[in-house]
Amino acid sequence: MIRNPVLPGFNPDPSFCRVGDDFYIATSTFEWYPGVQIHHSRDLVNWALVGRPLNRRSQLDLRGNPDSCGVWAPCLSYADGQFWLVYTDVKRFEGNFKDAHNYIVTAPSIDGPWSDPVYVNSSGFDPSLFHDSDGRKWFLNMLWNHRTGSIGGSPKAPAFDGILLQEWDAASGKLVGPVTNIYKGTSLGLVEGPHLFKRKGWYYLVTAEGGTGYGHAVTMARSRELHGPYETHPHQHVVSSKDAPEAPLQRAGHGQVVELDDGKGGGSTYLAHLCGRPLPGTLRSPRGRETAIQKCIWGEDDWLYLEHGGMVPAVEVPAPVAGVEPEPRKPIRRSFVDCPALPPEFQWLRTPEPDRLFQLTGGALRLTGRESVGSWFEQSLVARRQEDASFRAETTLASFAPDTYQQAAGLTHYYNRHKFHALVVTWQDGIGRVLSILSCPGDWPDNRLEFPLAEAIKLPDIGPVRLAADVHGVALQFFADWGLGWRPIGPVLDASVISDEGGRGEHGSFTGAFVGMLAFDTSGGARTADFERFDYLPK
Incomplete structure (x- = not known):
C-alpha cells in the first residue's frame, strides 16, 4: 500500500x-x-x-x-x-x-x-x-x-x-x-x-x-x-x-x-x-x-x-506492485565530525553564497553569525523539515564564546521571521555567558520578540552545551545540559503557531516548520559557533 x-x-x-x-x-x-x-x-x-x-x-x-x-x-x-x-x-x-x-x-x-x-x-x-x-x-x-x-x-x-x-x-x-x-x-x-x-x-x-x-x-x-x-x-x-x-x-x-x-x-x-x-x-x-x-x-x-x-x-x-511496504519512520542522527558535506535533509535560507553562513571544518558545522534571526538576506540558519507531530531534536553547541548580547547561537523551531522559538547561548552584562529564549509567537502584524525565560541562566564561561527541543503536538519544551544533566528550560511554548496557519492565518504563509541550528551577530563581528551534531528523533 x-x-x-x-x-x-x-x-x-x-x-x-x-x-x-x-x-x-x-x-x-x-x-x-x-x-x-x-x-x-x-x-x-x-x-x-x-x-x-x-x-x-x-x-x-x-x-x-x-x-x-x-x-x-x-x-x-x-x-x-x-x-x-x-x-x-x-x-x-x-x-x-x-x-x-x-x-x-x-x-x-x-x-x-x-x-x-x-x-x-x-x-x-x-x-x-x-x-x-x-x-x-x-x-x-x-x-x-x-x-x-x-x-x-x-x-x-x-x-x-x-x-x-x-x-x-x-x-x-x-x-x-x-x-x-x-x-x-x-x-x-x-x-x-x-x-x-x-x-x-x-x-x-x-x-x-x-x-x-x-x-x-x-x-x-x-x-x-x-x-x-x-x-x-x-x-x-x-x-x-x-x-x-x-x-x-x-x-x-x-x-x-x-x-x-x-x-x-x-x-x-x-x-x-x-x-x-x-x-x-x-x-x-x-x-x-x-x-x-x-x-x-x-x-x-x-x-x-x-x-x-x-x-x-x-x-x-493500492500500490502498482503488491507486497511493497513503506519504510518505518526512524531516528536520524548526524555527526558533523569528519562530515564531508552537509547532510541532504538540511537547507538554509535564500543565499547562493552559503560559505558566508556555514562551513564544515572537519570537527564541526561552523555557523558564522550574520544578520538577525528572520533576516531576508543573510541569516545563518541550517535546518531540516519537521516531519512528525511529535519529535525531539538535539544538538551539541561545542564551542561558542559571545562577548555581547548581540551575539547568539542555538537551537530553533522556525517557520519565518514572525513565527519561531529559539533556545540560545548568548551574553548578559554582569553575568557572562547565559542561556536565553527568543520567541516570536505569530503576533501579527506587530511581530514583537518575546523573552519567555524570566531570568537568564548562567553557563560556564567555556565548554559545550547540549540543547534539545521536545515537541508533542501543540507543546514545545526546551531542554539543556551543560554538564549537570538534562533539565527543562523555560515554560512550555505553543508549538502550533510554528505552522502555515499560525499568526495571520491559513493564506498568510504556506511553507512548513523547520528545526535546526542558528547563529547571529548583529554587532557585525561575525562571531562563529561550532555545532558537533544534530539528531532528529520522531516520537
Missing part, C-alpha cells in the same frame, strides 16, 4: 513525472535554498531525495525575497532525451503585485548538470511545460490581475484571472505566437497550478483551486482542441477535503496525473497532490503542505475519478 503522505513535512505543489520505470516528484521550496526538491521512487511507496537542482547564483538568488516567496510550484517533465524544469521566482507577496518571474532549466539526467535558466515571462506564477505529441511545446501559467483587493493573506478570485497558454520555441528560447486564456476556472475560484496531458484525443487540464487552505481542490477540464474551449469535470473537482472536515488529509489540492504502462497499451493511473495534517483539535499544520498520492480510474465517460470513490483523499491506496 501507498501510505500518505508519501513526502511528509514541507513538500508542496507536487509535479509528478514518470520516465520508464522511474517516478519523480518535484516540489516547491519557496525561500529555502537550494531550490526545488526532487524525490525518486520505483514503486510509488518509498521515496528518496535525489537532488535540489537550483543550487548556484546564476540559477537562483533569493536574497531579499520575503517570507513565503521564492520558488513556487515547479513543473518537471521529460522529453527529447532530457529533463525540463520550469519554476517561478516570486519576489513580492504583500500588496496587489506579485512580481513572479518564470524560468526553464534542462539537464540530460536527473542528477544534472542543470543548465543556467532561460527567462520565459512574468505574467503569473505556477508555470508548466506541455510536450505535445507533434513535438511542439506549450507554456502555461496562471494570469495574475493586480487590479483587485487580493493582498497578503486574503486572496480574492478576481486576481486569479485564468490559465494562459503560449507556444514555447525551444530552439530560440522564447515564447512565440498568440497568448490564449484557455480556462477561467470554476465557481470555487483562485485557479492556478495548471498541468496539461493528452489521452485518447482529449487534452486534459488539471488545475488547483480554492487557495492553499482548507477549501483547496484539484479541478479537471478537457477539450478536443488544445486552445479550447475546455469543459469542466462533471464533479468539478477530482480531489478535495473542503466538505470533509473530519478527513485526516486536509487542504487537498494542486495535483498532477501520471499513467503507468502495463506493456499492453494500458496501465493504472495515479495522481499526486498536496495535503495538510492539522494537529488534533486545531486548524494548524506545522508540517506544512505535504505530498500524497491517490490511485485513480477512468470512467466510461473518459473522466478521471478516485478509485475509492468520492473526492476525499485516502490515507492508504
Whole structure:
C-alpha cells in the first residue's frame, strides 16, 4: 500500500513525472535554498531525495525575497532525451503585485548538470511545460490581475484571472505566437497550478483551486482542441477535503496525473497532490503542505475519478506492485565530525553564497553569525523539515564564546521571521555567558520578540552545551545540559503557531516548520559557533 503522505513535512505543489520505470516528484521550496526538491521512487511507496537542482547564483538568488516567496510550484517533465524544469521566482507577496518571474532549466539526467535558466515571462506564477505529441511545446501559467483587493493573506478570485497558454520555441528560447486564456476556472475560484496531458484525443487540464487552505481542490477540464474551449469535470473537482472536515488529509489540492504502462497499451493511473495534517483539535499544520498520492480510474465517460470513490483523499491506496511496504519512520542522527558535506535533509535560507553562513571544518558545522534571526538576506540558519507531530531534536553547541548580547547561537523551531522559538547561548552584562529564549509567537502584524525565560541562566564561561527541543503536538519544551544533566528550560511554548496557519492565518504563509541550528551577530563581528551534531528523533 501507498501510505500518505508519501513526502511528509514541507513538500508542496507536487509535479509528478514518470520516465520508464522511474517516478519523480518535484516540489516547491519557496525561500529555502537550494531550490526545488526532487524525490525518486520505483514503486510509488518509498521515496528518496535525489537532488535540489537550483543550487548556484546564476540559477537562483533569493536574497531579499520575503517570507513565503521564492520558488513556487515547479513543473518537471521529460522529453527529447532530457529533463525540463520550469519554476517561478516570486519576489513580492504583500500588496496587489506579485512580481513572479518564470524560468526553464534542462539537464540530460536527473542528477544534472542543470543548465543556467532561460527567462520565459512574468505574467503569473505556477508555470508548466506541455510536450505535445507533434513535438511542439506549450507554456502555461496562471494570469495574475493586480487590479483587485487580493493582498497578503486574503486572496480574492478576481486576481486569479485564468490559465494562459503560449507556444514555447525551444530552439530560440522564447515564447512565440498568440497568448490564449484557455480556462477561467470554476465557481470555487483562485485557479492556478495548471498541468496539461493528452489521452485518447482529449487534452486534459488539471488545475488547483480554492487557495492553499482548507477549501483547496484539484479541478479537471478537457477539450478536443488544445486552445479550447475546455469543459469542466462533471464533479468539478477530482480531489478535495473542503466538505470533509473530519478527513485526516486536509487542504487537498494542486495535483498532477501520471499513467503507468502495463506493456499492453494500458496501465493504472495515479495522481499526486498536496495535503495538510492539522494537529488534533486545531486548524494548524506545522508540517506544512505535504505530498500524497491517490490511485485513480477512468470512467466510461473518459473522466478521471478516485478509485475509492468520492473526492476525499485516502490515507492508504493500492500500490502498482503488491507486497511493497513503506519504510518505518526512524531516528536520524548526524555527526558533523569528519562530515564531508552537509547532510541532504538540511537547507538554509535564500543565499547562493552559503560559505558566508556555514562551513564544515572537519570537527564541526561552523555557523558564522550574520544578520538577525528572520533576516531576508543573510541569516545563518541550517535546518531540516519537521516531519512528525511529535519529535525531539538535539544538538551539541561545542564551542561558542559571545562577548555581547548581540551575539547568539542555538537551537530553533522556525517557520519565518514572525513565527519561531529559539533556545540560545548568548551574553548578559554582569553575568557572562547565559542561556536565553527568543520567541516570536505569530503576533501579527506587530511581530514583537518575546523573552519567555524570566531570568537568564548562567553557563560556564567555556565548554559545550547540549540543547534539545521536545515537541508533542501543540507543546514545545526546551531542554539543556551543560554538564549537570538534562533539565527543562523555560515554560512550555505553543508549538502550533510554528505552522502555515499560525499568526495571520491559513493564506498568510504556506511553507512548513523547520528545526535546526542558528547563529547571529548583529554587532557585525561575525562571531562563529561550532555545532558537533544534530539528531532528529520522531516520537
